[in-house]
Amino acid sequence: MQVNDIHAARRERLAARMRELGGGVAVVFTAPEVMRNRDSDYPYRWDSYFYYLTGFQEPEAALVMRVDAHASESILFCREKNVEREIWDGWRHGPELARERFGFDHAHPFTALDEKMPALLADRPAVFCALGADGALDARLRQWLAAVRAQARVGIAAPAAAIDVHAILDEMRLVKDAHEAAVMRRAGEISAAAHVRAMRATRPGMHEHEIEAELLYEFRRRGAQFPAYGSIVAGGRNACVLHYRENSSQLRDGELLLIDAACELDGYASDITRTFPVSGHFSAEQRALYDVVLAAQAAAIERTRPGSSFNDPHEAAVRVLVQGMIDHGLLAGSVDGALESGSFRRFYMHRTSHWLGMDVHDCGEYREPGASGAGDARPWRVLRPGMVLTIEPGIYVQAADDLPAGFHNIGIRIEDDALVTEGGCEILTGGVPKAAGEIEALMRG
Known part of the structure; x- marks a missing residue:
């Protein structure tokens, strides 16, 4: 089995467990870059949960999985190609090549995440996320849910449950x-x-x-x-x-x-x-x-x-x-x-x-x-x-x-x-x- 097939198989295992729990949308972020001092960052190391599911090593990325009773889809959000930044910081896959190389169903620029997440969460029964792991991410999730709830008058519902995706992945990784x-x-x-x-x-x-x-x-x-x-x-x-x-x-x-x-x-x-x-x-x-x-x-x-x-x-x-x-x-x-x-x-x-x-x-x-x-x-x-x-x-x-x-x-x-x-x-x-x-x-x- 190829390495990327291994990561895809793990995503399928996660989807199967989500399906057992009623389905919904999972969101897993990679780790942010962290400044050491002034213009110098610490050597970058991705988030273990994110890498376990994706094999993707670049910063500024998130995995979104939508799962229902019959199907699942995986969506990568990652940095866009940028020739100027690549001169300074190194090569980037960009969404299209990352989708093809790592086996995702879809891929979008990371900057589009906040725009697209309310639609991805709409009318889904639950959101699977890292509950309480990061205050900034929790605030971001609240922002997405608020945008969904604002559409209640037109019959769109927000997820009614939040489930700790790390707890599921802990059992898989063990x-x-x-x-x-x-x-x-x-x-x-x-x-x-x-x-x-x-x-x-x-x-x-x-x-x-x-x-x-x-x-x-x-x-x-x-x-x-x-x-x-x-x-x-x-x-x-x-x-x-x-x-x-x-x-x-x-x-x-x-x-x-x-x-x-x-x-x-x-x-x-x-x-x-x-x-x-x-x-x-x-x-x-x-x-x-x-x-x-x-x-x-x-x-x-x-x-x-x-x-x-x-x-x-x-x-x-x-x-x-x-x-x-x-x-x-x-x-x-x-x-x-x-x-x-x-x-x-x-x-x-x-x-x-x-x-x-x-x-x-x-x-x-x-x-x-x-x-x-x-x-x-x-x-x-x-x-x-x-x-x-x-x-x-x-x-x-x-x-x-x-x-x-x-x-x-x-x-x-x-x-x-x-x-x-x-x-x-x-x-x-x-x-x-x-x-x-x-x-x-x-x-x-």
Whole structure:
């Protein structure tokens, strides 16, 4: 199947769900360009929902779908051709070529959107849109609806219901198709190669930003368009800051370096964390805690399979982590006691997994939608083939008088991306070592 056929098939799936809900008009905007400072914009990245349905990468665009009981049509609004602007900003498809190339039924200039939307909404039962996602877009929708309601005297009715189109698309995006899995597999390979490069480059006396540069170079050299998120390159005590961003400290002999960094490829994210010794050799205390985290990840991966709940890998990881904390004197008492009291959260304060896909913290509910109960009372989502989640346990020990000195300022996290398969899961990021002995051997080489 061609890539554009894949996007057209997704639009048909959306149309089928809209039809089940009575039909209507869906409106999905791409992301706006955002100014960084003065005349400079941030690098442009499209909206994930819009790209999922269209494959179209230009700014100033919207997808409109009209669906009734018998038919559906897709309409793209995009920028017009403009030779002068193309000299400055690059080539544009224009409506006609975009319609032909991306398989839409119709296409119009983006500037015609406000003019045409009232007629498209007229006499339709519902509007499917991103409710509350953007105040400016909400105001625009109100303007369109007001224009329709103004025609009530001539028998034209406005949509009587508003339905969150993102909620429908969240369920679609949660389970990846073969094309998505292939792109994410390649993204994982690129990110793994970058981590291997970083391990080989690291030496005491270097700075965190030098290692970040090695990562970014490898991402781009291998064809990735962006980092999937801001890279975390955290040496020593900086690794105990979960979302450390400065990447400016000098790396010291005897410390660990935690790197949480990965690329985005063709709209899909990867997500890897590795922790390794700056000198190339783990101390006894570092190795002890590292092996606990690695065992916790192995326990979580074993529980990542169809029929497990989303929370099962987390529970498996936490039990191993808590036992390790007790064994090495970070906690006292029993495993069950620490789990019940939550005392382990001093050293492990985040969850083990999140969804992964077009966004690094991807869409989709973590509890079963439509199940009885509210909030935490709803059962956890059951894992199914095609879902992708991270597996990322950790231990973070800040210096404190009540803790063994050898464990002070050690932060360890090990993270991989897991695609749920029929028989278990496939680790998409296995190309970078994580066993302590393998890491030491790589760094010696």
